[in-house]
Amino acid sequence: MASPIQGVDFISSMPDVILHHIVSFIPIKLAIITSALSRRWRHVWCGTPCLDFDRYDGAEAINQTLNSYRAQKITSFDLSMSECVPEPQIDSWIEFAMSRNVEKMSLSLSGFVDEETYRFPDSFYLSSSLEELWLDFVMIPGCTVSWKSLRRLTLCETKQSLADILTGCPVLETLELLDCGGVQRLDLTKSPTLTRLTVFLGQFHIIAPHIRYLKLTSTKEQCTLVDVSSLIEASLAICLEANTYGYSSGNYLGAGDYLPLQNMVLKMLAKLQNVKKLTFGSTFLQDANLARCLDSQGLDPNQCWRSKLYEAFPTSADYHYDFSRFSSKLVASFIEMVLKNAKTLETLTVALKHIRYRGAGKCFKELLQMHPTLSNNNNVSIEFRRLVFSSMFYLV
Template sequence: MANRREKRGRRKRRRKPSHRKIKRIIDGADFINSMPDEILHHILSLIPTDLAMKTSVLSRRWRHVWCETPCLDINVCRLNGGTVNQTLPSYTAPKITSFKLLTSLDHNTAPEIDSWIEFPISRNVQNLSVFVRDFKYRKTYSFPVSFYLSSSLKQLTVTLDFFYMTPTCKVSWKSLRNLALRRCKLPDGSIDNILSGCPILESLTLGTCRLLERLDLSKSPSLRRLDINRQYCDTGPIAIVAPHIHYLRLTYSSTPSTLLDVSSLIEANLNIISSRLCPLTADRYQTMALKMLANSHNVERLTVGETLLQILSLAELRGVPFPTLKVQTLIVKTEFVRSVIPGISRLLQNSPGLKKLTLHTMQQSHVIMDMHPLKGFYPDQCWRSKCEMFPTSKEIYEMLGCNDATSKLVASFSELVLRNAKTLEMMVVWLGGSYFNDDAQWFQQLLQMVATLSHDNNVSILLKRSNC
C-alpha cells in the first residue's frame, strides 16, 4: 500500500509544471506583448474580425489592438448585424487597407448594408470585397452612390446572388487596377459605365455573370488580364473585343464565347465545362472548341483542360482540320486516358514551334460523349484501334495506385509526345499521388527510365510528384 502511495505521489509531482516551464510561458507571452503594433496588426489581419475582437480580453496591452488593425473581415452571417453596428464605431484606424464583408438580405436590411459599405469607403479603403447573399433569390440590392465614386479603391471584388448591378451614377474608380464581378446581372450599358470609370484597370474577372452579350474592352488600353467563367447554361452567348489583353482564361459550357479581337494575346487558358443539364450535342461542342482554338492560334503559351482535349480528340477522329498554332509552351491537364490521346497528338503535330510541354495528371470527372452521345458514331471503337495502350476512363480507376501500370503509362505517354513533337526541348510530368504508392525504390526506377528516354531523344524530361 505504501508503495502505491509513493508512486501516486511521484505521478502528481511529475504533472505539476516546473518553475522553469512556467517562466518560459510567461516569457513567451511577454515576447508577444513586446512586439511592435505593426506586427500585431498583421497577425490580427489574418483572422476574421470577430475572432480578432476576442483578443481584447487577453491583457491591457491587447485591449485596443484590433481597433487599429488596417484589415477587417466581417461575416454578418456569423456575427449578427447588431453586433456589427456596435463594433464599427469602436474602430479607430484612420485608414483601412482591406475590408471584406459577407452579408445576407435574409437577415439584414439594405440601409444596414449601405452603412457597412460606406464605412470602409469613408476610411479610403484600397482592397474591398463584398458578398451580398439572398438564399431565397427573391430580393435585390443596389449599392450606394458613394460606392461607385470611391477614388481610393485599387482592388474590388463583388459577388451577388444574381442581382442587377446597375450603377445609378457615372462610375469613377480612378485608382482601380483589379476588378472581379461574380454572379451579377450585367446589362451591356452597366458594364460599359463601369469600364469607362476605370481608366487604369489591369485585370478583369467575370464569373458566371448574366445578361452580358458584348464585352468591348477596346477603350481599356491598360487591361492585360481577362478571366471569364461562364459555366452555367443560362449565361447566354457573348462577343469579346479585347485588343490589349495579354492573358485570357476562358471557361464556358453551352453558350459560345466569340473572340472578335484578341490581337495582343500571348497566353490563353481554355476549357469547356459540360453538363447533363445543357442541351448541346457533342457535335456542337466540337464546333465551339475548334473556334476557341482557332481564335487563340497566335498565343505563345497555351493551357488546355480535360474536357476540351476530349472534344479535340473527337474532331481528330472525324478528320476535322485543326488550325496551326504558334504555341511554344503547352500545358495539358488530364489523365492518361484513351479519350484525350488523339487530341493531344494533333495539338503536338500542329504546334511546329513547341519547346516545352507540361502535363498535370488529374482525376477526370466524366467522358463528354457519355453525357452528349453522337448519332451514328462510336468513338470508343476508333480509340481502341489507335490508342489501345492507354486505358479508358473506367479502366484507369482500377489501375490507380498500381506502380507497374503507372510506369507503363508514363513510358507510353512520353513516347507518344516524342513521336509527335519534333522540336520539343523539355517535358515536365506532374504525377498525382493517386497514380502510385509511396514506394521510394520504385520511384527511383521510374526516374531512371525517364532519364534514359531523355538521353536517347535529346529532350529534357522531368518527373515530379504532385498532391493532386
C-alpha cells in the first residue's frame, strides 16, 4: 500500500505549472472535480490554460468558473451555446478570453444569438496573441481587424465579404469556409502567406495565386478557379450524380444540375494541370466518363493529366456509401485513361476499402484478373492492395 500513497504524494508535490499542464488535457468540468482530491488540488484547476464550455453548460456555470479562474494566460477557449443569453453576457465572456491573451478560440453561437443585432465587441478584433479561430456566427467588424498572429481561420455560414477581415491577418496560412453561401468572390491575392484553402459548400470565384493546397466539397454551387497557379495538391469532392443527396442542405440534385456541374469540374481540371497530387471523390468517378467529357469540351487530356503525381480516391466518408455501384469496369476505365495521358507516371497503386460492402470483393477480384491488360506501357508498375479501412488510387 506504500507505493500508491508515495505516488500520490509525488504528483501532489509537483510544481503548479506541471499540474496545470496535466489538467489541461481534460474538460474543465473534470478539472474542477480534481479540487476534491485534497487541499493541494483545491485550486489547481483555476490555473489550467484551457477553458471549454459545451452546450450543456449554462450561463451561471460559466460565470462561476470564470469568477474562480486565476490563470493570466489562456491557450484555448471554446464556447458552444445551447441557450439564449443576454448579449452583454456574451461580450463579457469574449472580453475575458481576449484579456487573457487567448491563442486558440472556438465560438459556436448560431441559433442562440440574434444575428441581426449582435456584434462582437471591438476587443474581439484586436489581438496579437490569437493564432487559431473557429467561428460559427456572422462577423461584421465595427473596427479595423488586427489579428497579427492569426494563422488558421475557420468560418461557418459567413455571409459577408472577407476582404476587410483578411487584410487584418498578415500571417494567415490556412482558411476554411464551411457553408459560407454569401461569400461569392474570394480574392486571396493580397494574402501571400495563405497556402491552404478548404471550401465546403458555397458558390465562389476563387482567385488564390499563392495557395498550394485546395480542398473543395460542393453539390449544386458553381465554383470557378480563376487563379490557382501555385497549387500543388487539390481534393475535389463534387457530387455529379442526378438525384444525389446534397451534403447538408437536404436537397436533391435534379437532372438539370448534372451538366453544369460536370462542365465546372472539367474546367477545373484544366486549371489543375500542374498539381502533383489530385484527389477525386467517389461520385465523380462513378458518374463522369472523363476521357469522353474532356474531348467533348474541347479540352486536351494531355494538358489535364500531365502531372508527375496524381491520386484519385474513389471513396466516401459517408457511412451509407453504396459500394454495389462501384464496378471494376469503372475503375479500369479510369486507370486506362490515366495511363494513356499521364506521361510521367511510374507507379500506380489501387487500394480498395469497404471490402465488407456488397460488391467490393467481386470488384477487387475482377481488377486482379484485368491486371495484365490494363497497361500497355511496360514502364508503369501497377500494384493492387486490399485494405479494410482505406480506399484510394495512388499514381506516382
